[in-house]
Amino acid sequence: MRNFEYLSGFGNEFASEALPDTLPKGQNTPQKVKHGLYAEQISGTAFTAPRDENKRTWCYRIRPSVIQGEYQQIDNLSLRSAPFDEVPPSPNQMRWGAYPFPQQPTDFIDGLITIGGNGSVDSQVGLAVHTYVANASMTDRFFYNSDGDFLIVPQQGMLLIHTELGSMDVSPGEICVVPRGIRFQVAVEGESRGYVCENYGQAFRLPGLGVVGANGLANPRDFLTPVARYEEREGEFRLTNKYLGNLWEASIPHSPLDVVAWHGNYVPYKYDLQNFQAINAVNFDHPDPCIFTVLTCPSGVPGTANIDFVVFPSRWLVAERTFRPPYFHRNYMSEFMGLIEGVYDGKAEGFVPGGFSLHNRMTPHGPDATTFEKASNAELKPTYLEGTLAFMFESFLPYRLTKQVHESQLRQKNYLDCWQGIKAIFSPEN
Numbered sequence: 001m002r003n004f005e006y007l008s009g010f011g012n013e014f015a016s017e018a019l020p021d022t023l024p025k026g027q028n029t030p031q032k033v034k035h036g037l038y039a040e041q042i043s044g045t046a047f048t049a050p051r052d053e054n055k056r057t058w059c060y061r062i063r064p065s066v067i068q069g070e071y072q073q074i075d076n077l078s079l080r081s082a083p084f085d086e087v088p089p090s091p092n093q094m095r096w097g098a099y100p101f102p103q104q105p106t107d108f109i110d111g112l113i114t115i116g117g118n119g120s121v122d123s124q125v126g127l128a129v130h131t132y133v134a135n136a137s138m139t140d141r142f143f144y145n146s147d148g149d150f151l152i153v154p155q156q157g158m159l160l161i162h163t164e165l166g167s168m169d170v171s172p173g174e175i176c177v178v179p180r181g182i183r184f185q186v187a188v189e190g191e192s193r194g195y196v197c198e199n200y201g202q203a204f205r206l207p208g209l210g211v212v213g214a215n216g217l218a219n220p221r222d223f224l225t226p227v228a229r230y231e232e233r234e235g236e237f238r239l240t241n242k243y244l245g246n247l248w249e250a251s252i253p254h255s256p257l258d259v260v261a262w263h264g265n266y267v268p269y270k271y272d273l274q275n276f277q278a279i280n281a282v283n284f285d286h287p288d289p290c291i292f293t294v295l296t297c298p299s300g301v302p303g304t305a306n307i308d309f310v311v312f313p314s315r316w317l318v319a320e321r322t323f324r325p326p327y328f329h330r331n332y333m334s335e336f337m338g339l340i341e342g343v344y345d346g347k348a349e350g351f352v353p354g355g356f357s358l359h360n361r362m363t364p365h366g367p368d369a370t371t372f373e374k375a376s377n378a379e380l381k382p383t384y385l386e387g388t389l390a391f392m393f394e395s396f397l398p399y400r401l402t403k404q405v406h407e408s409q410l411r412q413k414n415y416l417d418c419w420q421g422i423k424a425i426f427s428p429e430n
């Protein structure tokens with residue numbers, strides 16, 4: 001089941017065939033497609049989007065997607081969407097422990113718990129952040145999202161993500177993106193937890209590198225897109241759709257993962273965060289966290305992201321005469337953070353793998369008292385930050401929480417205490 005084949009590259013025009021010579025030559029819609037397949041286009045942008053932005057994929061499938069029952073609305077369970085108006089938006093610094101695994105069999109979709117978000121699904125701006133806790137595979141159920149792309153960040157347990165365009169194995173330390181509209185199914189191997197950033201806005205892309213040059217950070221060749229892989233399976237299956245904030249379900253008498261060949265640039269992909277080439281200060285001072293941007297998605301305001309996906313990987317710290325952990329700050333951008341493994345260099349304790357924190361626009365935060373004390377007095381020899389992987393979903397819009405997560409017992413009510421021991425050490429004489 002593991003180690004599927006992949007095509008390498010970010011944003012490429014790919015072509016993939018599970019049966020050789022299936023794709024039509026020199027055209028997309030021949031009168032008859034080889035092997036009796038049906039041609040179907042999935043567009044991820046307006047037809048008239050500029051060429052750089054334009055995304056679509058041509059699928060050659062056993063049945064066209066229209067063969068399905070009528071959608072009926074189903075329970076949203078713990079899934080919520082923008083606008084987030086269940087509780088008043090809070091400027092407080094907040095942090096939570098990790099959600100526990102469910103007692104009952106729960107698949108990836110039922111296991112989604114929305115933490116919060118911003119913007120609007122209708123206007124296609126902003127994002128939602130979810131955590132998932134799952135212990136059961138989707139077998140007779142398929143899902144697609146009309147509202148946004150899913151950026152999935154596993155924290156525990158490998159996910160097998162079977163999409164219309166092929167299958168991906170995504171382990172903790174890797175991430176994947178399933179664009180809106182692409183149908184998929186998630187299989188788990190036991191208790192699985194992680195984070196999902198649902199991007200309502202424009203597609204994720206690699207950040208510009210400017211003076212860094214042609215290479216560095218996340219390199220395009222390390223992004224992997226699955227190859228075509230189909231199943232011909234009939235049965236009584238469910239097709240779940242997230243549509244303008246609600247879940248709907250239709251019966252479907254066959255597996256929609258029946259694409260024998262496809263070509264295009266509207267594709268799922270995965271990326272191993274180990275391949276991220278961190279660039280950092282090698283003389284002095286702590287650079288701003290944007291040096292760790294893996295993927296970004298623009299808001300329309302120049303240089304101001306709807307979402308920046310940023311990782312803080314294992315790395316050497318070598319800066320001299322420098323307070324090395326994150327500085328104290330109040331930011332324009334709002335910061336949701338999660339931890340995949342280890343300890344984050346800004347927080348000595350309390351920020352746990354699977355947990356998350358939120359610091360909204362202009363809310364002060366930074367190193368806790370223990371970290372400040374330690375790092376202010378540390379010997380500044382080269383130090384390797386080992387076994388750590390934190391990340392941030394940074395957004396130009398502040399995050400609004402869901403009621404469930406705002407009121408959760410997992411919220412650390414004493415989070416602010418981590419800074420209260422910071423003493424005034426001012427002395428006009430020194």
Ligand SMILES: O=C(O)Cc1cc(O)ccc1O
Nearest residue numbers: 288289326327329335346366
């Ligand atoms: O820990 C944080 O708050 C994230 C963060 C990290 C950093 O290195 C600098 C600024 C910043 O917001």
Ligand SMILES: [Fe+2]
Nearest residue numbers: 329335359365
């Ligand atoms: Fe911050």
